[in-house]
Amino acid sequence: xxxxxxxxxxxxLDEGLERGMAALTEEKIEKVINRVLTGETGARLQAYVxxxxxxxxxxxxxxDYCLTWGDGEEGGKFERELxxxxxxxxxxxxxxxxxxxxxxxxxxxxxxxxxxxxxxxxFPGLIP
Ligand code: SF4
Ligand code: SF4
Numbered sequence: 001x002x003x004x005x006x007x008x009x010x011x012x013l014d015e016g017l018e019r020g021m022a023a024l025t026e027e028k029i030e031k032v033i034n035r036v037l038t039g040e041t042g043a044r045l046q047a048y049v050x051x052x053x054x055x056x057x058x059x060x061x062x063x064d065y066c067l068t069w070g071d072g073e074e075g076g077k078f079e080r081e082l083x084x085x086x087x088x089x090x091x092x093x094x095x096x097x098x099x100x101x102x103x104x105x106x107x108x109x110x111x112x113x114x115x116x117x118x119x120x121x122x123f124p125g126l127i128p
Pocket of ligand 2: 053055104105
């Protein structure tokens with residue numbers, strides 16, 4: 001609960017929080033910021049189509065229709081097969097990773113330029 005300390009004339013928000021904040025030094029904060037800026041990026045989706053069973057669950061949950069499908073064949077029958085992900089539209093929500101029953105979709109650390117190199121265009125004839 002917020003209290004006003006008569007001595008300092010300022011509000012005390014929370015004793016534990018204020019104690020923790022007081023222990024933070026500029027050096028500690030700078031170290032963390034530098035580590036994030038130089039060594040970390042977001043998570044992205046990686047597709048391992050070799051272990052995909054083309055069940056389509058990922059496509060059902062993707063909010064942006066980023067999964068790319070092509071024609072294939074299984075046991076002599078026509079089927080649609082997952083070709084990959086068009087990373088231009090993928091927002092990295094990873095809902096597809098959570099839905100995949102085989103682990104063909106996985107969360108991986110993003111590195112600069114990787115998404116561009118791996119993307120499989122949704123409409124290769126229309127948009128290169
Ligand atoms: S991470 Fe999200 S936006 Fe990207 S393909 Fe998967 S479900 Fe779609
Ligand atoms: S949910 Fe997994 S196994 Fe099913 S189509 Fe998508 S990537 Fe393939």
